[in-house]
Amino acid sequence: DIQMTQSPSSLSASVGDRVTITCRASQNVNTLLAWCQQKPGKAPKLLIYRASTLEGGVPSRFSGSGSGTEFTLSISSLQPDDFATYYCQQYASYPLTFGQGTRLEIK
Amino acid sequence: EVALVESGGDLVQPGGSLRLSCVASGFTFNNYAMFWVRQAPGKGPEWVSSVTGSGDATYYADSVKGRFTMSRDNSKNTVYLQMDSLRVDDTAVYYCIKSDCSGGGCRRIASWGQGILVTVSS
Numbered sequence: 001d002i003q004m005t006q007s008p009s010s011l012s013a014s015v016g017d018r019v020t021i022t023c024r025a026s027q028n029v030n031t032l033l034a035w036c037q038q039k040p041g042k043a044p045k046l047l048i049y050r051a052s053t054l055e056g057g058v059p060s061r062f063s064g065s066g067s068g069t070e071f072t073l074s075i076s077s078l079q080p081d082d083f084a085t086y087y088c089q090q091y092a093s094y095p096l097t098f099g100q101g102t103r104l105e106i107k
Numbered sequence: 108e109v110a111l112v113e114s115g116g117d118l119v120q121p122g123g124s125l126r127l128s129c130v131a132s133g134f135t136f137n138n139y140a141m142f143w144v145r146q147a148p149g150k151g152p153e154w155v156s157s158v159t160g161s162g163d164a165t166y167y168a169d170s171v172k173g174r175f176t177m178s179r180d181n182s183k184n185t186v187y188l189q190m191d192s193l194r195v196d197d198t199a200v201y202y203c204i205k206s207d208c209s210g211g212g213c214r215r216i217a218s219w220g221q222g223i224l225v226t227v228s229s
Contacts, residue, residue, distance in 0.1 A: 034216060043202055043219040044152060050215075087151055091214040094166050096142075096154035 002027045002090050006099035012107040017078045021102045023071045023088035032092040035064055035073045038101075039084045047086075048073065080106075109133040111203045111220030118226045119193055127188040129203030129220060137161065137181040140206040140213040143188050145199035146222075155201070158186060160209030171197075193227045200224050 003026040013019050023033070031051035036044040046055045048064040051071055061076040075082055083106050088099040115127040129141070143155040156177040157166040165177050176189040186203060203220035206213045 032215070036216075043222050045219070046216060089152070089216070091216070094154075094157070094214065095168050096144075096157075096214060096216075098152045098154075101151045 001095055002029060002093065002097050004088055004090055004097050004099040006086075006088055006102050008102060009100065010103040010105065012105045013078055014107045015078050015080060019075050019078060019104065021073045021086055021088075021104075023066075023073070023099050025069045025071075025090055027092075028068050029090040029092035031067045032090060033064075033066070033071050034089045034091065035062075036087050036089065037082075037084045038087065044087065078104075109205060109218045111205060111218060113201065113203045113220050113223035116201065116223035116225050118228065120229050121193060121195055121227055123193050123227070124189070124191045125193065125225060127190070127201055127203075127223060127225070129186045129188075131184045131186070131203075131205065134205065136184040138209050139217075140209055140211075141179060141186045142204040142206060142216065143177060143186075143201055144204055144216075144219075145197075145201045145225075147196070147199040150199075152202070153199075156188065157206075157214070159211050159213070164211050166211075190225070193225075195227050198225060198227045 005024045033051045035048040038044040052064045086102045110132045113129045142157045146152045158177045162179045174192045179186045200222040202222045205218040207215045207217040
């Protein structure tokens, strides 16, 4: 199984800050990597797929990069609506696997 | 617009059975593989199972293999998850998910349902 490891596990930031979350895969997943956002009590929402392709309707302040085993999700200027938990997920092979999540909190 | 509506969640005793359903709309159902993903309280998501668009192939996580069966009825735009021999650690919100294509190689999550709670407890 491909293990996905995110860092940090939690992050405190202020509105307007730029933040970056890292995701590492235990094996090469090429660019078959997605990021999703989850708010309490809600279903996850897809943000980015194929490592860097923004899902329709997602604000351009979100961006993704990377390939192989190392990936990043960046938010260029945090907005109040962005405080949530973020997960990376590989879809290169079964079983599909998720990172443990990064909780983004307001400082 | 894509809509995925899960039903069938309940409180069930360990060793019991439950069948989840997911009715899909807003897309040509048999053109897309479908998944179930679950999320235990306070934990990250965990992939459970997938079925191809035609229903000719299914895939399962080791944690549910032999206990859960995923199927689909393309005439009803519905996927099912039959869960047998339920355990306390199967307690989770179960999400129905649409992929981005039809075949066995289609593993990208494209849309999530709102989720349904399954609680396994005595």
